Amino acid sequence: MTSVQWVELAACRSTDPEELFAQGAEQNRAKMVCAGCAVRTECLAEALDQRIEFGVWGGMTERERRSLLRRRPDVVSWRTVLEDARQAFERSAAG
Structure with a gap:
């Protein structure tokens, strides 16, 4: 899914942007x-991959994202890591 596609599906699309940068x-x-x-994973991956410093993205604050980036400095693509984790979770929940 491209960034344009997930943005159109985001729960925050009708929210005042100022609320997300509180x-x-x-x-x-x-x-x-x-x-x-529904697109929380894509949003968080975008923020982590692009090193977005401000605001709440994918349910994480800038402080939480910085902490995650420090713990996993070796990750090249957060999109891949998060999608793999989501798929593993969905498989375990289904079975």
């Missing part, structure tokens, strides 16, 4: 928008 406790509200989003 600070402090307000970020928890922004993360709730992501909770049931």
Whole structure:
């Protein structure tokens, strides 16, 4: 799925963008928008692969993403890692 395609399906597409770039406790509200989003994985992968520094993307704050990037500096494509993890989860949930 291309970035244009997933953006069109994002739960936040009708949300005020300022809500997704909140600070402090307000970020928890922004993360709730992501909770049931069908393209959360694609969004998070985009933020991690592009090293986007600000805002809530894919349900993670900038601090959470920085921490993840520090723990896994060897990852070349977060899209691949996250898609593989989602598929493994779906297989285990189905069986």
